Amino acid sequence: MTVLTPDALPALQRRTVAILSLGQVLGGIAFGSTVSLGALLAADLSGDDALSGLATASVTLGAAAFAIPLARFAARRGRRLSLTAGNLLALIGVFVVITSAALRVFPLLLVGIVMIGMGNAGNLQSRFAATDLAAPKHRGRDLSIVVWSTTIGGVTGPLLLTPGEALGQAVGMPPLTGSYLFALVAQFAALMLYLVALRPDPLLTALKMAATPSRAAALGASVDRPVSARYAIFAVSGSHAVMASVMAMTPIHLSHMAHGHGGAGEMSEEVTLLVGVTIALHVAGMYGLSPVFGILADRWGRVRVVLLGQAVLAASLGTAIIAGEHAAGVMIALILLGLGWSAATVAGAALLTESSTVEMRPRRQGISDSLMSLTAAVGAAGAGVVLTNFGYGGLSAVALVIVVAISVMSPWGRIRESVPA
Structure with a gap:
């Protein structure tokens, strides 16, 4: 492997961020479809609305189970192969979901969604891959650019529900699975992108640079702050649990509203459109302003932006309590839910990275992603x-x-934290 000088680092980092961003665009299409359809498919195949939350729980459980092994794999073999492995699992998972709908086998649906969740662990890892070679003063910005790129695919996925159903009917696919055709194509393209283009590997390059003190300084990798790291993990996992639990039940809640709270019933085109638009707006909130939160995290400090995220999450939940029986109120609540998640996740991930040496980062990042997904699975x-x-x-x-x-626990994050210059 060629060892880069600090002067050559910015160009490689820009190229790495561009590749990761394009991969997130493609991966976001599959994720957006799964989020929108998972709860509806689970309710349809199981015949019980109370089990609909198991769809989102399965996504997050798959991500939780695979996050630490994937992080360990990345530490040994690099980000390129770990991201490729994640996309391959998600691709297989989409096939399993379609098969389960055709056979109307609820447990098989959960198996497929778990595999998609395992693939989503790779998508989550992409934001950390963006920080492997990032300069400390631009870490939040670079991370947030990759997070933002998910907006395109994440918003497109839910909006493809209606045309996807028409396409699915034309080719004889089971109900509520048509948009997975788009997910299959996008997931395969992301897999090939990482496999072919993510060279040199950012994590392996960073690990080699960290072995030399002068080069390690360029990565801001010389100080370990475990207390701040623990708070970052707690803030990210807690914020994700809030987002996932409320978002998972929103399609069911909207369906109940449309049918006079009498049950989901037959999914009409109007209900599918309402769910798709609402989730699309939510996903836009999750990712659309992430570069703003990344820049704020670089300038204001990580913990302040985490707290900003909590304030926005509180506003979202308050809106849902007060106006949650109106479609417009639900939409506003879901947009705010996405914005609060974005601020907390971007700033928390940056805090975790800068609180760890290069050698410690993959392990802690894997723990963070695993706990984030596990708490969200329990919540959903x-x-x-x-x-x-x-x-x-x-x-x-x-x-x-x-x-x-x-x-309340934010002072733990401020221990040993220094605001980036």
């Missing part, structure tokens, strides 16, 4: 029960407790 699984018994407002009130905890 329980969200269906909470929604059934306490309604959408009750679910939002429960999620608000986590927001308060992250805010």
Whole structure:
């Protein structure tokens, strides 16, 4: 492997960020389709709305189970092969989901969604790959650019529901699976992109540079701050749990509203469109302003932007409690939910990276992604029960407790934290 000088680092970093961003555009299409359709497919195949949350739970459970092994694999073989492996699993998962819908086998659906979640662990890893060679003063910005690029695919995925259904019917696909045709093409393209273009590998290059003190300084990799790292992991996983649990139940809640709270019933085109538009707006909130939050994290400090995210999450949950029985109120709440998640996730990931040496980063990043997905899986699984018994407002009130905890514990993140110059 050729060892780069610090002067050559910016050009390689720009190229790496561009490749990761394009990969996130492609991967976002598959993820957006899964988020929008998973709960509806689960409710349809199981015949029980209370089990609909298992779809999002399965996505996050798959990501949780695979995050640490994938991080260890990345530490040994690099980001290129780990991201390729993630996309391959997701591609297989999409085939399994389509098969489960054709056979109407609910457990097989969950297996496919788990595999898509395992692939999503690779998509999550992309944001950390953007920081491997980043200069400390631009770490939040570079990370947020990769996060932002998911907007294109993530918004497109839900909006492809209606045309996807028409295409699926034309080729004889099972109901609610048509848009997965687009996901198959996008997932394969992302796999080939990482395999062919992500050279030299950013993590392997960073590890080699870190072995030389002068080169390690260019990466800001000489100081380890475990207390700040622990808070970053808690803030990111908690914010993700809030987002995932509320988002997972929104399609079911909107379906209930459209049918007078009498159950999901037959999925009409109007309900599918309402769900698709609402989730698309939510995903736009998740990713659309992430570069703004990345720049703010670089200039204001990581913990301040994490707290900004908690304030926006609180506003979202408050809107859901007050106006959650109106479609417009749900849309506003979901947009704010995405914005709050974005601020907390971008700033928290930057804080975790800068609190760790290069050698420690893959391990802690894997732990962070695993806990983030695991807490979200638990939240999404329980969200269906909470929604059934306490309604959408009750679910939002429960999620608000986590927001308060992250805010109260923020002084732990400030320990040893230095605001980037």
